[in-house]
Amino acid sequence: xxxxIQSPRHEVTEMxxxxxxxxxxxxxxxxxxxxxxxxxxxxxxxxxxNNNVPIDDSGxxxxxxxxxxxxxxxxxxxxxxxxxxxxxxxxxxxxxxxGVSHTQYFGPGTRLTVL
Amino acid sequence: xxTVTQSQPEMSVQEAETVTLSCTxxxxxxxxxxxxxxxxxxxxxxxxxxxxxxxxxxxxxxRFSVNFQKAAKSFSLKISDSQLGDTAMxxxxxxxxxxxxxxxxxxxxxxx
Numbered sequence: 001x002x003x004x005i006q007s008p009r010h011e012v013t014e015m016x017x018x019x020x021x022x023x024x025x026x027x028x029x030x031x032x033x034x035x036x037x038x039x040x041x042x043x044x045x046x047x048x049x050n051n052n053v054p055i056d057d058s059g060x061x062x063x064x065x066x067x068x069x070x071x072x073x074x075x076x077x078x079x080x081x082x083x084x085x086x087x088x089x090x091x092x093x094x095x096x097x098x099g100v101s102h103t104q105y106f107g108p109g110t111r112l113t114v115l
Numbered sequence: 116x117x118t119v120t121q122s123q124p125e126m127s128v129q130e131a132e133t134v135t136l137s138c139t140x141x142x143x144x145x146x147x148x149x150x151x152x153x154x155x156x157x158x159x160x161x162x163x164x165x166x167x168x169x170x171x172x173x174x175x176x177x178r179f180s181v182n183f184q185k186a187a188k189s190f191s192l193k194i195s196d197s198q199l200g201d202t203a204m205x206x207x208x209x210x211x212x213x214x215x216x217x218x219x220x221x222x223x224x225x226x227x
Contacts, residue, residue, distance in 0.1 A: 031213065043206065043217040056213070091160060093215075101148060101167070104215060106160035 002026070004107035006092050012113045018080040021110045023092030024073055030097055033104060034067055034077050037089040046090075049075065082114045117142045119209050121218035128197045129226050135182075136192045136221045138207030147211035149183065149190045154220070155203040163205070166190065197225045 005024040013019055025032050034046040047057040052069045060067070064083070069075040079086055089109045095102040118141045128134035140149070151163040166174045166183050173181050178198075182191045194201055202225045207218040 033214075035215075042219050043215075045214045048213055050213075089158060093160075103150075103162060103165060105162070106152075109158045109160070111158070 006107035021077040025094030029094035035091040119218040144211040150208040
């Protein structure tokens with residue numbers, strides 16, 4: 001089975017541009033998570049979807065960040081406008097269910113650089 | 116709030132030797148799970164091992180085992196017969212709800 005798929009793997013953009021990160025969860029998984037990894041803050045949860053519905057977006061840093069999950073096999077994380085401090089690795093993870101016993105499987109991440 | 120502390124930013128071990136990575140956590144929850152994830156230079160986050168808090172028996176996965184001390188809130192990872200491919204960042208993570216709370220990580224270097 002394919003794991004979590006993320007695209008692009010690398011993104012370099014200029015400040016002020018719109019950035020869209022994409023994620024395809026593992027088939028059959030009902031929960032999807034977006035995490036951000038920075039040197040300063042480590043790994044932190046941005047938003048969590050269950051059955052395509054956003055449940056907790058309290059980790060989204062600002063209104064410039066938005067996430068959608070139009071169907072069970074696709075999610076996007078959008079930053080508009082982007083800023084240099086958004087530079088980080090963005091991970092998507094999925095799990096079969098949201099319960100604490102269900103392991104989260106991570107995608108390869110998207111390294112975002114905002115110049 | 117739950118916190119996860121990894122007190123060893125960097126460690127080094129020779130090939131074939133054994134190394135132990137430390138992790139402590141703070142929580143008032145009783146039902147939770149603990150994980151070790153590995154992040155090699157490829158950046159992929161790979162699950163190494165997980166432990167259910169209600170299980171007293173320590174989890175093992177081939178060369179990887181944990182020492183789970185619930186009362187002490189300690190969850191260390193032991194890697195036996197270290198291999199060059201074990202070189203990576205290792206993250207300890209705690210989960211009592213839907214979110215994973217990660218430590219800052221330990222960078223492990225395996226040398227020939």
